[in-house]
Every structure is written in structure tokens, then in C-alpha cells.
Amino acid sequence: MEIKFRDISPEKISTDLLAFPVREKETGEPLVRRLDRLLQGRLSEQIKKSNFTGAEGSTLRHSTAGTLPAAHVLLVGMGKANEVELDSWRKAGAQAEKEAARIGAQEVAFFIAPYGEPESTVGPVAEGVLLASYQFNKYRSESKPSRALRSLTLFRPGLRTSPVMDRSRRLALGLTPGVFLARDLVNEPPSVTTARYLGEQAKRSCRGQGLSVEVWGKKKIQAMNLAGLLAVNRGSVEEPRFIIIRYKPAKTRKRVALVGKGITFDSGGLSLKPAKSMETMKLDMAGGAAIIGAMSRLPELRPEIAVTGYIPTTDNVPSGSAQKPGDVIRYLNGKTIEVLNTDAEGRLILADGLALAAKEKPDCIIDLATLTGACMVALGNEVAGIFGNQQPLVDHLIRCGREAGEKLWQLPLVKEYREEIKSSMADMKNIGGSYGGAITAALILQEFVGDAPWAHLDIAGPAFAEKEITTCPKGGTGFGVRTLLKFLSSY
Ligand code: BES
Ligand code: MN
Ligand code: ZN
Numbered sequence: 322m323e324i325k326f327r328d329i330s331p332e333k334i335s336t337d338l339l340a341f342p343v344r345e346k347e348t349g350e351p352l353v354r355r356l357d358r359l360l361q362g363r364l365s366e367q368i369k370k371s372n373f374t375g376a377e378g379s380t381l382r383h384s385t386a387g388t389l390p391a392a393h394v395l396l397v398g399m400g401k402a403n404e405v406e407l408d409s410w411r412k413a414g415a416q417a418e419k420e421a422a423r424i425g426a427q428e429v430a431f432f433i434a435p436y437g438e439p440e441s442t443v444g445p446v447a448e449g450v451l452l453a454s455y456q457f458n459k460y461r462s463e464s465k466p467s468r469a470l471r472s473l474t475l476f477r478p479g480l481r482t483s484p485v486m487d488r489s490r491r492l493a494l495g496l497t498p499g500v501f502l503a504r505d506l507v508n509e510p511p512s513v514t515t516a517r518y519l520g521e522q523a524k525r526s527c528r529g530q531g532l533s534v535e536v537w538g539k540k541k542i543q544a545m546n547l548a549g550l551l552a553v554n555r556g557s558v559e560e561p562r563f564i565i566i567r568y569k570p571a572k573t574r575k576r577v578a579l580v581g582k583g584i585t586f587d588s589g590g591l592s593l594k595p596a597k598s599m600e601t602m603k604l605d606m607a608g609g610a611a612i613i614g615a616m617s618r619l620p621e622l623r624p625e626i627a628v629t630g631y632i633p634t635t636d637n638v639p640s641g642s643a644q645k646p647g648d649v650i651r652y653l654n655g656k657t658i659e660v661l662n663t664d665a666e667g668r669l670i671l672a673d674g675l676a677l678a679a680k681e682k683p684d685c686i687i688d689l690a691t692l693t694g695a696c697m698v699a700l701g702n703e704v705a706g707i708f709g710n711q712q713p714l715v716d717h718l719i720r721c722g723r724e725a726g727e728k729l730w731q732l733p734l735v736k737e738y739r740e741e742i743k744s745s746m747a748d749m750k751n752i753g754g755s756y757g758g759a760i761t762a763a764l765i766l767q768e769f770v771g772d773a774p775w776a777h778l779d780i781a782g783p784a785f786a787e788k789e790i791t792t793c794p795k796g797g798t799g800f801g802v803r804t805l806l807k808f809l810s811s812y
Contacts, residue, residue, distance in 0.1 A: 414449025
């Protein structure tokens with residue numbers, strides 16, 4: 322899709338769909354009135370009939386029937402004036418894309434209203450349009466038309482293109498394929514996305530200048546003594562993999578390590594989950610998928626940062642050879658974990674990844690994991706929990722998340738709760754008490770990062786949309802890709 326910036330007024334622009342953001346209860350504002358005059362009063366008539374108020378998520382479509390060069394006008398509700406934020410523009414872009422798909426429009430023009438600063442809003446609008454066009458149709462027998470638009474024109478009379486706007490356009494176009502890749506990897510059925518497949522896909526998609534992928538098989542994993550990954554894999558007929566993706570640009574300011582949970586299916590193991598809880602458990606490699614998705618875009622976005630991605634991957638299934646509650650894992654840093662619940666497996670494999678990452682002494686380590694149901698209880702479906710041992714790093718990630726439209730909320734590493742993970746016979750056990758499960762999980766991870774600056778994102782809630790959301794159909798959301806890429810472009 323081509324994204325154009327234009328200095329032009331609404332009555333001059335020729336397009337299939339002319340999107341016009343309207344704030345709640347401001348359908349009488351001068352710009353809408355002007356549009357209404359051009360449309361000979363028919364727009365206000367329709368507004369009255371339809372009760373369109375500009376509430377967030379609402380739209381009103383009007384056919385211009387030749388009174389304007391644009392075929393359709395779309396009013397997009399932006400919500401209450403004092404609640405309009407950057408993400409409102411992303412959602413508005415997504416609404417415009419959906420409406421365009423409904424009427425088969427190929428070209429969309431979006432009016433950058435005067436209450437939005439073009440420098441900060443064109444990026445989100447473009448992202449919204451791009452993100453909403455995602456579909457996962459390969460398992461449908463009836464083909465659906467592609468939703469890729471030919472062009473998006475972001476316009477306003479007097480609009481001047483600035484380098485900042487150019488950069489946001491480049492970032493929007495640059496990050497979208499990474500988000501779509503992460504969504505695809507999550508959406509594939511769990512018998513397709515095995516550890517081996519994830520390794521192959523990492524190799525396939527992480528190509529280009531500065532990027533290389535190494536995939537360790539079971540022998541190498543044994544040789545490297547990745548004890549957590551081997552323990553979780555014991556029940557499986559599928560071999561584990563340990564994926565390492567390296568990005569080394571010519572000029573390097575900093576070194577960042579990314580670690581992603583890659584459980585391709587989480588049945589719980591011998592501590593088996595109930596059927597209902599298992600329905601979506603193909604999502605459990607979403608952290609790893611986000612890292613593959615983000616890193617696949619680095620040759621395009623070219624940050625001056627060396628990035629290494631570590632993805633331990635296996636399924637977590639029961640069998641006669643599976644690890645048992647009561648087993649003890651001895652890690653390469655010498656620490657031991659008593660496994661009392663095989664369903665708390667994410668922390669077991671992340672421990673290997675974090676320990677390996679920490680050995681390289683990077684400037685920071687960021688892990689992404691669909692780690693705990695407890696984090697979903699705390700923060701719901703739209704917000705990820707973030708923990709960390711260095712406040713500026715956490716703050717920076719939260720800021721990147723806000724700009725990227727991915728909500729992060731900090732939860733505390735309560736040192737007193739270390740009591741909860743004390744084992745009667747090993748250094749730790751892999752589960753805490755009944756409460757604060759997201760925190761006790763994070764405390765276990767912390768044992769493996771040493772003193773490296775570290776942030777942990779528990780993305781169990783937002784990694785998967787249980788029903789369609791504005792920017793994504795039901796299924797994998799690719800959560801984390803956008804935040805990571807914003808972070809790597811600004812660290
Ligand atoms: N993968 C799950 C966490 C999860 C749950 C992600 C729901 C997304 C949606 C994780 O491996 C898990 O099973 N966690 C347990 C931990 C418990 C056994 C201490 C949980 O949250 O119940
Ligand atoms: Mn589990
Ligand atoms: Zn899991």
C-alpha cells in the first residue's frame with residue numbers, strides 16, 4: 322500500500338472513501354458543517370436519522386452521489402474530546418480500513434483533523450489501516466478477497482510533510498509485516514507450529530543484511546545443558562529447538578537481548594489443564610513469535626543496535642516419559658528448581674534462555690512470555706504486565722508501548738514474596754501460593770538474569786484476541802512486535 326501526504330481540501334480529493342474523524346457530540350463542528358454544505362445538507366440529515374454522535378468505535382457512511390469527487394464519506398467516531406489519545410487515531414484508521422473492505426474501496430483518504438498534530442497522528446492512522454487488513458484464511462475452503470488497499474492519502478489543507486512524518490510512515494510500513502508474521506505463527510494450528518517448524522520459519526523469515534539464525538537441535542541442547550527446556554520436552558514426541566537470531570549492524574551503539582517463550586502447545590503436561598483452558602493454548606509461543614516477527618524487520622529498519630533473540634521452544638504434553646511433579650531441574654548456573662506443577666513450564670524454559678542471554682553481558686535483556694493466567698486476572702485482555710530491575714528501562718518500554726498502541730502496566734517484584742517460591746529440598750519451587758502468581762513467576766525469572774538490566778513482559782492477556790478487536794481479527798495479535806521495534810528504534 323502506498324501512503325501519501327497531501328496538502329488538499331476535502332472537496333478536491335478524488336478517492337473511494339473519504340474518512341473524517343469526528344469527536345463525540347461534535348457532529349456540529351465547523352468542518353462537518355462545511356462538509357455537510359458540500360453534500361447539500363444530506364449528511365446532517367443522515368446524522369440525525371442514524372443517531373451518530375461520534376462515540377468511539379462508531380461510524381457513519383454516506384454516499385456522495387456525485388456531489389464530491391470522493392465516492393463515499395465516512396465519519397469515524399473518535400470518542401470524547403478529552404479522551405482522544407494517540408491510539409484513538411490508530412483505531413480510527415482501522416475503522417476506515419474495515420469500512421473500505423465492506424464496500425470494496427481500493428483507495429482511502431483520511432482527513433488529519435486540526436485537533437491532531439500530523440507529526441504524531443499520521444503514524445498511528447497508517448498503522449491502524451495496515452493492521453486492520455490482516456486476515457488468516459488459509460484454512461477456509463472459500464477464498465476471501467485480499468484486503469490490501471492500493472493507497473492511503475493522509476491530508477489536510479496546508480499539510481507540510483516533515484522528516485518526522487516520513488519516519489513514521491517508514492516505521493508503519495516497516496513494522497506491519499513483522500506483526501503479521503507473529504500473528505500467522507500463533508494462528509497456525511499447534512500440530513503445524515511445532516518447535517521444528519518455528520525454527521524453520523525463523524530461518525525463512527529472518528534473512529537480510531546483518532541477520533542470521535542458528536537453530537539448535539536436541540543434541541546441541543543436551544550438550545549446552547539447557548536443562549529446563551529438556552525437562553519440559555520430556556513428555557513430547559517432538560524434538561525441542563533453541564532458536565538464536567542475531568542482528569549485527571555495521572554501526573552498533575548498544576547490545577540488546579530478547580528472550581521469548583516458545584511453548585508451541587501448553588496442555589499443562591502431567592498437571593493437565595481442563596479442556597476449556599486448553600482451547601487457545603497454541604498461543605503459548607506468542608512471545609517467541611513476537612521476537613521472530615520483530616527481528617525479521619531489522620534489516621529494513623536498520624537500528625544501530627546489535628540484537629540477539631533467544632527462543633527456547635517445545636510443546637508441553639504428558640506421556641510416560643514426561644517430567645513429574647516432584648522432579649528437580651539443575652540449571653547451568655547451578656540453581657535448582659523443584660517442579661511441583663508441570664503447567665508452570667514457561668519459567669522453566671525461559672530460565673535457560675535468560676541465563677544464556679545474561680552470559681553475553683548485554684546492555685539489557687527483555688523477555689516476552691504468555692506466562693501466567695494470574696496476569697490476565699490482574700490486567701485483563703488488553704494490558705500486558707511489565708516487571709523489571711531497572712526503572713528507566715521499564716519506563717522507556719512503557720512509553721514505547723503507549724506510542725505503539727500496546728498497553729503495558731508495571732507490576733512489582735515484591736522481594737518479600739520470595740518466601741512463596743522457597744522449596745523444602747531445592748533452591749526454588751516452580752509455583753508460589755494462591756495469590757500474586759504473575760509476581761512469583763517473575764521472581765523466578767529474576768533468579769536467572771544476574772545483575773543485567775532486565776524487563777519481563779507477561780503478555781498472556783493481549784497476545785491473543787478471544788474475539789475480534791479493532792485492529793485485529795480473533796486470534797494472535799502479534800502483541801509486542803510494535804513495542805519492540807519502537808524500542809529498538811529509540812534505545
Ligand atoms: N501458558 C500458561 C499461561 C496462560 C494462561 C497464558 C492463559 C495465556 C492464557 C502458563 O504456562 C500456565 O499454565 N500458567 C499457570 C501457572 C500456574 C500453574 C502456577 C497459570 O497461570 O495457571
Ligand atoms: Mn502452562
Ligand atoms: Zn504456558
